[in-house]
Amino acid sequence: MKLVKLGGSVITDKSKLKTFRSSSCSRLAGELRPVRDVLTLVHGAGSYGHIEAKKHGLQNGLKSRAQLRHVAGVQRDVRELNLRVLETLIDNDVRAVSIPPAASAIFDRGEIKSFEPDPFQAMLDLGLTPVTFGDVVPDESMGFSICSGDLMMEALARAFEPEIVVFCADVDGVFDRDPKRNAGARLIREFDTASLKNLKRTESAHPDVTGSIYGKLERMLAIARHCEKCMIVNGNVPGRLQKAVSGRDVVSTVVIPG
């Protein structure tokens, strides 16, 4: 199985509420067409999820009943994005079917307590392409919590031990410094736990950004232990995703398990 994450920053404009990047998503769908029969997809929530979720503190779980309307609202919004992704995939001949996170997992304390791979396996057995996504989910101790796309990536990697795992981002891979702020930032071709430690020292001045980047990178290092190859590619550069999923050389960061 090949497991691909379409980052929320690639398929949406993360700065503008509910803005779908239709042509990018369509191009990426076309790049995935050759491997559709052995493919599982995860997509981020991008601007269909994060903006409203943050506004109403949904990442902290149930604090007041006034949040419930927004739990329903954000769930609806991310399903709207999921529908756009499904449409785009099907239009590009990828037979995509939706499996929301809560259809296969039970959540507790913002993590996956148990994961049931059968819903994905059933769709893969039919020759369909399962698609899951970042979502607001019921949580046993918090009431509800956020299940990121990356959390689903890890659960799927553990369950299916994929041949290849590709994270499709809006940068070429992991850099030694933030490439959007530092023109001299250097792409790290092979990323391991040592690289993570070095990064920590360099970027500690930006706790919010790095906090989230480190969390993601730690999860990628964990995921790399459950697949033959784990890599990050730039989804905004045409052809890179297709090369990555078909095992060809491509500009990327390969994540080396610790």
Place this chain on the structure above:
Amino acid sequence: MKLVKLGGSVITDKSKLKTFRSSSCSRLAGELRPVRDVLTLVHGAGSYGHIEAKKHGLQNGLKSRAQLRHVAGVQRDVRELNLRVLETLIDNDVRAVSIPPAASAIFDRGEIKSFEPDPFQAMLDLGLTPVTFGDVVPDESMGFSICSGDLMMEALARAFEPEIVVFCADVDGVFDRDPKRNAGARLIREFDTASLKNLKRTESAHPDVTGSIYGKLERMLAIARHCEKCMIVNGNVPGRLQKAVSGRDVVSTVVIPG
């Protein structure tokens, strides 16, 4: 718990592909608002499901790989309808969240092999309104099959033993003859197994239509065994659904368990 089915003929124009009856659905959402905290909803697929499913023989299960594109397509279409229903409910202050059939059930031979109520219970515990729907689902022996909204109604009634079950149709209830073809058709106020037998004799000249009507009525008789009151009301007449869910007298057919 109160369990309500919004029939596909009420929320869509069943004769026109993917035609949502927005104002009807909005009015019905408003009628459900007072009971939102104890409500579970099921909706039919209407013209978002039946037309394309029939065209590609999806009700017979997997016969050729050419159907797979349409399995994905019909699943996408019914999720589009589900999204419209969710939007309409949330706009009317019903905090609706989606639970697709395959998120709670495993299917075999076109029936439910096992049903897991926890996803619904978790949403009800939070004070949200779970919404499920008719869908194309993976099926252990058929590859895939159709899960009707009524099949989910029966599973939910068995699991939750609701106080009241309301089927919202485009007619006043069950008639002794087809009310759309016979001006003199009489509404059956209390419908039981004896009524079903009489109906069978009267309408056997229309096997296609009655086949489906009888199947539905047999299932309603089964459902009536698992709730205090099971009834059919006309969702096109303003106020009837609200009266029904709040236990007031209303023009309807009450289904009496056999």
